[in-house]
Amino acid sequence: MKLGWIEEAEQRSSSSTSSSLMSSSSSSSSSWLSGIVLGRSFNPKTNSAADQIAANRPRSGSLKNQLHGSLFKYGSKPAQVAFKTGDFKQQVIFVGGLTDGLLATEYLVPLSIALENEKWSLVQTLLTSSYIGYGTSSLKQDSMELDQLIGYLINKENSEGVVLLGHSTGCQIIVHYMRTNAACSRAVRAAILQAPVSDREYRATLPETAEMIDLAATMISEGRAMDLLPREANPDAPITAYRYHSLCAYMGDDDMFSSDLSDDQLRLRLGHMSNTPCQVIFSMADEYVPEYVDKAALVERLCKAMGGADKVEIEYGNHSLSNRVEEAVQAIIDFVKREGPKGWDDPWS
Numbered sequence: 001m002k003l004g005w006i007e008e009a010e011q012r013s014s015s016s017t018s019s020s021l022m023s024s025s026s027s028s029s030s031s032w033l034s035g036i037v038l039g040r041s042f043n044p045k046t047n048s049a050a051d052q053i054a055a056n057r058p059r060s061g062s063l064k065n066q067l068h069g070s071l072f073k074y075g076s077k078p079a080q081v082a083f084k085t086g087d088f089k090q091q092v093i094f095v096g097g098l099t100d101g102l103l104a105t106e107y108l109v110p111l112s113i114a115l116e117n118e119k120w121s122l123v124q125t126l127l128t129s130s131y132i133g134y135g136t137s138s139l140k141q142d143s144m145e146l147d148q149l150i151g152y153l154i155n156k157e158n159s160e161g162v163v164l165l166g167h168s169t170g171c172q173i174i175v176h177y178m179r180t181n182a183a184c185s186r187a188v189r190a191a192i193l194q195a196p197v198s199d200r201e202y203r204a205t206l207p208e209t210a211e212m213i214d215l216a217a218t219m220i221s222e223g224r225a226m227d228l229l230p231r232e233a234n235p236d237a238p239i240t241a242y243r244y245h246s247l248c249a250y251m252g253d254d255d256m257f258s259s260d261l262s263d264d265q266l267r268l269r270l271g272h273m274s275n276t277p278c279q280v281i282f283s284m285a286d287e288y289v290p291e292y293v294d295k296a297a298l299v300e301r302l303c304k305a306m307g308g309a310d311k312v313e314i315e316y317g318n319h320s321l322s323n324r325v326e327e328a329v330q331a332i333i334d335f336v337k338r339e340g341p342k343g344w345d346d347p348w349s
Helices: 006-015 049-055 108-117 131-136 139-157 170-180 183-187 199-203 209-221 241-248 263-275 295-305 325-338
Strands: 070-073 081-085 091-095 121-125 162-167 188-194 278-283 310-314
Touching (some): 108 121, 131 241, 170 263, 199 241
Parallel strands (some): 091 162, 278 310
């Protein structure tokens, strides 16, 4: 979810049914590398993901947004909690956007069902920046915590590899993480960016933004980058001068998907993703993309900057794809099956 849409988040929160979280004990700790055993057989299902979703819809009387799985802590901070459905050694990790938490998008429940049919687990992670924590966090902090989560899956769950699935600003977290070359990033087999759109371009449509960018820049120059801006800068959550500038300023740390960036600037920001199989899922009716932006041209440029990422354009899709759930799940499942273990190199060799 993009910055400034707290009303939508509140509506979603009030209408969503809470998930059923069943804790299960983790497997005994193993060494960092010993849990990686690649190359197991992979048998794609003959049915489409849409057929699988229909066949596994919740039965009458059950809760629409109910998932059964394991809730676990992967780090020492209170917010570092994740929820895993399916008990498999390959995981898709969902990384949400601003204000997101568990069950952030409507496609997660059917995606979990479809992934289980393919012998994959879905892991939904909470970071320190989840919910209203994004304003006092950073991409650097998010990346450190994401690395901790992958390390936990390797050491405690004997993970054979993960696929990262980012929604909205979660796409920026994934791009930044893959640039760090952290040790656990070698376990990332592929990345999916769903709704990689510009916070800066959206915020530029709001009247207070220009003044607040100037204030944030002044505070940063005075050594007060981690001080909070006035409430009017971001009414839905406290936000530091640094994070506001990162999200809203030209070439800020979060500015990765803006349509006015040159091809060279996009390659500078995204080019390292060419080392990882990538998919871009772009909603052609994304409400967070200003009307003046040519969406088709933008997604083409983003994929090119990433070295030829797989492109999926979902016609009439909104930002969270709540109106195109089955198309979203089908695209993700198709990509995971196509770019699956048989096509991945052993990162430990």
